[in-house]
Amino acid sequence: MRRWIATLVAILACACAAIAAENPDCAVASHLVSADYPLPRVAAAVHQAHQLDILVVGAGSSTLMGPGGNDLAYPARLQAILAKRLPDVKVKVATNVKPRRSAAEMEEAFEKILMEEKPKLVIWQSGTVDAITGVDPEEYKTTLDDGVEALRDGGADVVLMNMQYSPRTESMIAIHAYVDMMRLVSQQRQVPLLDRFAIMKHWSEAGTFDLNAATRKVEMASRIHDCVAQLLADLIRDGAKLSREQAKPNQ
Amino acid sequence: MLYDPTIANPNRESPSSMAAAATSQRDLRLDLFRGIALWLIFLDHIPSNIVSWLTIRNFGFSDAAEIFIFISGYTAAFVYGRAMQQRGVIVASARILKRAWQIYVAHMFLFVIYMAEIAYVSSTFENPLYHEEMGIFDFLKQPDVTLIQALLLKFKPANMDVLPLYIVLLLGFPPVVWLLLRQPTLALASSALLYALSWHFGWNLPAYPSGSWWFNPFAWQLLFVLGGWCALGGADRIGPFIRSPYVLALAIAYLLFALFIAMSWQFSALAAYIPNWLSEIMYPIDKINLDVLRIAHFLALAAVTVRFVPATWPGLESRWLRPAILCGQHSLEIFCVGIFLSFAGHFVFNEVSEAVYMQVLVSALGIALMCAIAALMQWYKTIEGRSPGARSKPPDADLAGGEA
Numbered sequence: 001m002r003r004w005i006a007t008l009v010a011i012l013a014c015a016c017a018a019i020a021a022e023n024p025d026c027a028v029a030s031h032l033v034s035a036d037y038p039l040p041r042v043a044a045a046v047h048q049a050h051q052l053d054i055l056v057v058g059a060g061s062s063t064l065m066g067p068g069g070n071d072l073a074y075p076a077r078l079q080a081i082l083a084k085r086l087p088d089v090k091v092k093v094a095t096n097v098k099p100r101r102s103a104a105e106m107e108e109a110f111e112k113i114l115m116e117e118k119p120k121l122v123i124w125q126s127g128t129v130d131a132i133t134g135v136d137p138e139e140y141k142t143t144l145d146d147g148v149e150a151l152r153d154g155g156a157d158v159v160l161m162n163m164q165y166s167p168r169t170e171s172m173i174a175i176h177a178y179v180d181m182m183r184l185v186s187q188q189r190q191v192p193l194l195d196r197f198a199i200m201k202h203w204s205e206a207g208t209f210d211l212n213a214a215t216r217k218v219e220m221a222s223r224i225h226d227c228v229a230q231l232l233a234d235l236i237r238d239g240a241k242l243s244r245e246q247a248k249p250n251q
Numbered sequence: 252m253l254y255d256p257t258i259a260n261p262n263r264e265s266p267s268s269m270a271a272a273a274t275s276q277r278d279l280r281l282d283l284f285r286g287i288a289l290w291l292i293f294l295d296h297i298p299s300n301i302v303s304w305l306t307i308r309n310f311g312f313s314d315a316a317e318i319f320i321f322i323s324g325y326t327a328a329f330v331y332g333r334a335m336q337q338r339g340v341i342v343a344s345a346r347i348l349k350r351a352w353q354i355y356v357a358h359m360f361l362f363v364i365y366m367a368e369i370a371y372v373s374s375t376f377e378n379p380l381y382h383e384e385m386g387i388f389d390f391l392k393q394p395d396v397t398l399i400q401a402l403l404l405k406f407k408p409a410n411m412d413v414l415p416l417y418i419v420l421l422l423g424f425p426p427v428v429w430l431l432l433r434q435p436t437l438a439l440a441s442s443a444l445l446y447a448l449s450w451h452f453g454w455n456l457p458a459y460p461s462g463s464w465w466f467n468p469f470a471w472q473l474l475f476v477l478g479g480w481c482a483l484g485g486a487d488r489i490g491p492f493i494r495s496p497y498v499l500a501l502a503i504a505y506l507l508f509a510l511f512i513a514m515s516w517q518f519s520a521l522a523a524y525i526p527n528w529l530s531e532i533m534y535p536i537d538k539i540n541l542d543v544l545r546i547a548h549f550l551a552l553a554a555v556t557v558r559f560v561p562a563t564w565p566g567l568e569s570r571w572l573r574p575a576i577l578c579g580q581h582s583l584e585i586f587c588v589g590i591f592l593s594f595a596g597h598f599v600f601n602e603v604s605e606a607v608y609m610q611v612l613v614s615a616l617g618i619a620l621m622c623a624i625a626a627l628m629q630w631y632k633t634i635e636g637r638s639p640g641a642r643s644k645p646p647d648a649d650l651a652g653g654e655a
Contacts (some may be wrong), residue, residue, distance in 0.1 A: 064380075066379060094350055099382070133461045134458055166381050171410065171594060172365075172368075173409060184535055185535055213378065217280075221378065224380060
């Protein structure tokens with residue numbers, strides 16, 4: 001919400017990205033994706049090692065249930081999009097996704113994950129389960145702080161991803177306190193944030209997607225995941241670019 | 252602070268009518284601002300409501316909850332303090348506890364409405380995109396645990412945290428009133444000490460399924476007791492201080508500072524002007540534990556309000572403000588109506604339309620309904636007061652419109 005009146009500069013800068021976007025629907029929200037903070041390890045992996053290992057750590061909203069759901073969900077789509085955009089880089093997007101996991105449960109697993117997977121970038125999605133079970137928002141923030149620190153110490157860049165905007169359950173799940181906490185961690189620790197909540201809210205208001213629709217079909221859900229993957233790919237590209245720009249004057 | 256006893260002109264009292272004397276002491280500003288706070292709470296509780304951009308939480312640190320709790324503490328101390336002086340400690344305490352029970356019943360009524368809403372949505376809404384969010388319906392799958400935890404005030408659905416706070420505050424209120432009548436400064440100091448201790452030791456009441464209360468009673472009691480302290484003579488003592496031009500200037504400066512910070516939440520360009528060290532100290536502005544920044548903001552707001560809206564202000568008698576005053580006089584009923592209407596309003600957004608005109612319409616209609624129901628409550632009070640079988644009530648019961 002805080003960024004919904006983004007600066008004109010950001011809109012113009014992202015207009016190029018919008019034109020290049022694979023799915024024009026997604027571009028509606030591209031001004032909400034701005035790389036404010038660099039991703040130095042991603043930049044090094046792409047430009048020096050030519051190999052980018054990404055790990056998505058998340059809960060139920062990082063996957064889609066049902067047959068073929070994993071292939072339609074945003075981690076698989078991200079791999080496809082990045083592979084296409086970076087033909088000379090070996091891109092691998094692994095997942096550590098389990099439904100109904102709180103941020104604290106994920107954070108506990110980080111040490112093991114870092115040892116086994118050695119990712120250069122961790123995309124950490126959390127919040128919905130914490131909001132449903134009413135975890136103390138302060139505690140949630142501490143978990144995010146500790147988690148970001150652990151991942152960075154373990155040699156990985158971090159991108160945070162917050163909750164989905166869900167109009168039907170908005171009056172039942174007190175989600176805003178957690179959205180605010182994640183934005184605060186993003187600012188204080190300089191972690192790029194994919195503000196999925198603001199992005200989806202924007203899609204809902206602009207009429208891009210009807211998030212109120214009651215359906216069993218996975219069609220709209222997969223389009224949204226595809227868009228989330230595209231915006232993530234934009235954010236990763238811009239973050240890597242930013243760290244290269246920052247590195248230049250020092251060379 | 253909001254009540255100025257010098258306004259109650261003794262010459263206007265007719266010696267034969269105690270009730271008339273009591274009524275002339277009623278400070279309509281309390282009802283007015285509590286009524287407005289109830290409207291703001293209603294608007295804020297409808298998610299994604301464009302009209303809620305107008306509410307005070309977007310222009311500073313504190314919001315309607317502070318106003319509501321402070322004024323509730325004020326009126327409770329005013330009514331029950333008087334009762335304690337006239338009828339004794341036992342009677343006054345019994346009436347406070349009865350009030351807490353009424354609020355508990357009202358809270359459970361709202362809880363049933365909430366469960367009905369999620370039960371309906373769980374049976375009609377399905378979308379593979381939201382299977383994680385559907386976890387909220389798990390509470391329906393184990394009614395034994397959910398209902399018991401709700402009865403224990405541990406399971407509190409979203410936006411239903413104010414009444415449980417109010418219940419706990421009233422449960423602890425009898426000794427506070429007793430002390431406020433005898434040693435007001437000590438009472439206020441103890442309250443401040445409890446606030447400080449709760450911050451230091453992280454005291455809060457537990458919640459279900461995890462975490463703790465969204466309005467920490469150990470912290471929020473400070474505003475409630477402060478309201479009571481002002482009602483029982485404190486306002487007189489700090490009156491000259493509040494009216495000093497330096498305090499006014501300080502209050503206005505702080506409100507402007509808070510306004511700037513609040514604007515930086517909407518317009519990220521402004522955030523660049525806030526130095527890092529300031530953000531480090533300031534954030535997060537803790538609502539759960541009633542951050543000092545929030546208390547200060549509320550106090551500044553109150554000081555400015557008292558200065559520019561005196562109790563003798565003729566506007567208080569105008570019919571334009573009558574609806575807000577009526578809402579404030581029936582605060583428990585209107586609070587519940589507001590929470591129900593915010594559920595209903597959000598339901599309309601989802602089922603009918605989320606268009607901006609609809610949001611404005613639902614907001615306006617909701618406030619109109621709150622006023623209509625307050626008028627109905629007032630009418631009930633009149634007919635019940637007049638009915639021949641009715642026992643005469645002690646004058647102080649009517650004082651707060653039967654509300655404390």
